[in-house]
Amino acid sequence: MKRIGYFLIFLLLTFSLSFAQTGKTDKKKDSIKEKNKKEKVKTKTKSEKEVKKNKIFEDDFESLTDSAKTGLILDYHRELFSVDSNDQESLSGGLEWNIQVRDDNNNSSLPPKFRNWWYVKLEGLSTTLPNKINIIGDGWQGKHYVVPVYSYDRINWFRFKPEEIYTSESSGAYFNYYLLKKFEKPTVWVARYYPYTFNRLKNLLKSLEGNPFVKIETIGKTPQNRPIVMLTITDFKADDKQKRRIWIHSRTHPSETGSSFVVEGLIRFLINECNTCCPRVDLKKMIFNIVPMVNVDGVVAGNSRTVPVTSKDLERQWIRVGENESTLVDTVSTEVKILEKTMRELINLGPKFFIALNLHQTHSPPNQRPFIFSNFSKKAEVNGEAGEKLFVRQLIFSKLISKEYCGDTVYVRPSYEPGVQLEKKVFPESWWWVNFKDEVLAATIENTIGINGCFEEWVNYQDQIKLGEAIALAIGKYHQYFIEKKWYRYEAPNWDLNELMKFFIDSSGDQ
Numbered sequence: 001m002k003r004i005g006y007f008l009i010f011l012l013l014t015f016s017l018s019f020a021q022t023g024k025t026d027k028k029k030d031s032i033k034e035k036n037k038k039e040k041v042k043t044k045t046k047s048e049k050e051v052k053k054n055k056i057f058e059d060d061f062e063s064l065t066d067s068a069k070t071g072l073i074l075d076y077h078r079e080l081f082s083v084d085s086n087d088q089e090s091l092s093g094g095l096e097w098n099i100q101v102r103d104d105n106n107n108s109s110l111p112p113k114f115r116n117w118w119y120v121k122l123e124g125l126s127t128t129l130p131n132k133i134n135i136i137g138d139g140w141q142g143k144h145y146v147v148p149v150y151s152y153d154r155i156n157w158f159r160f161k162p163e164e165i166y167t168s169e170s171s172g173a174y175f176n177y178y179l180l181k182k183f184e185k186p187t188v189w190v191a192r193y194y195p196y197t198f199n200r201l202k203n204l205l206k207s208l209e210g211n212p213f214v215k216i217e218t219i220g221k222t223p224q225n226r227p228i229v230m231l232t233i234t235d236f237k238a239d240d241k242q243k244r245r246i247w248i249h250s251r252t253h254p255s256e257t258g259s260s261f262v263v264e265g266l267i268r269f270l271i272n273e274c275n276t277c278c279p280r281v282d283l284k285k286m287i288f289n290i291v292p293m294v295n296v297d298g299v300v301a302g303n304s305r306t307v308p309v310t311s312k313d314l315e316r317q318w319i320r321v322g323e324n325e326s327t328l329v330d331t332v333s334t335e336v337k338i339l340e341k342t343m344r345e346l347i348n349l350g351p352k353f354f355i356a357l358n359l360h361q362t363h364s365p366p367n368q369r370p371f372i373f374s375n376f377s378k379k380a381e382v383n384g385e386a387g388e389k390l391f392v393r394q395l396i397f398s399k400l401i402s403k404e405y406c407g408d409t410v411y412v413r414p415s416y417e418p419g420v421q422l423e424k425k426v427f428p429e430s431w432w433w434v435n436f437k438d439e440v441l442a443a444t445i446e447n448t449i450g451i452n453g454c455f456e457e458w459v460n461y462q463d464q465i466k467l468g469e470a471i472a473l474a475i476g477k478y479h480q481y482f483i484e485k486k487w488y489r490y491e492a493p494n495w496d497l498n499e500l501m502k503f504f505i506d507s508s509g510d511q
Contacts, residue, residue, distance in 0.1 A: 117255035142177025220338030256361035265468025
């Protein structure tokens, strides 16, 4: 009898809980219906006062981004299309958002192509109807060159689909296009490309603290008093006299976030257990000096290419007192002075440098592969025999990267004004050339953002991380071939110039 009584009590409790849960579910459904109903009405009648721009704070760990703080001008809402009750697929009721891309520092004298960055948080989006996001005044044509990204949490990022991007009527050298999408959530972050903020760099540096192969130091402060950080990566237990140095700096141009993903991929590869235990890039033989973010103030300001206030392009600030002089003029930007001072200190400290890389990201059409900018050619008439020798080594380096980069070819192509002697130019490579000629392989590496990823799709940040790994491996091989001059018989290099020239694209470029 007791068992029967317990069984009856169990059934009664189960029925009560089921009834209560059903009631809750019905209430929840009613609540969702009511919420959706209200949202639909609210979407159609939303006023400008109801949507406010989120103020962004630079030191907010969870902020939208440092670069959104002053990156663009927002005109948030107007109702989208007129209501057509007879059209079941009508877009009526959605919101229209305008993102007006601005010149760096509101300097209208800058070239149109310097307008190539925007990143914003949108709130109050309709989740039941498509929203229209107008991009106004971009320096590059939409859809063909640019497929933006979006995120609901700033962690997981997604590309817009090409069919969600439409070209609008443009004005002169400035391009307009718009995005049309129904989002899953009312708050979304939208960016021209995958963001890489100063906060992300700080998180990377924090994760490296205590690593036995990494030393982190501040080599100077920007005009706005932010730290410019250098990482030294090596096996500190090994004798430095038996090593050679590699210099790498990145993110000279704030909008080129891909260069930051490349350098992060390179750093993480160098210090992972696989490489430190069974080295393919031997830290007992090499010292990497890496400045991961040069134009910190520009990144925080939301600029596309220049530093704040002065609107100087740091890439063209390596101005020397004379063509054959290595000393920089006093008027160059603070950031360049800091880099040059640090490089000289490391040169005096030893050991010798053998590679110097300047990492960038190009705004290119689809199907253009990453490439190395070269100021040289196989003919010696412009920069002499040393230039011809360095040109061949750049071709070799591109071949070494290509071998490691998921089957893709990394090309060499002519730099800006390829017929002008390198010592007459004002790029970082000019400084290395004047000081070391062909003793240091100095080059700019440009990664791309078009349809040329590892899987023949639009490039994402993971492709760029893989490119960083490939560059690290290529440096290891280059050291083996040209510094150690040791290899197994099956690895013996065959540097036939005609074969190497397949890595060269004979077209002029612009940094």
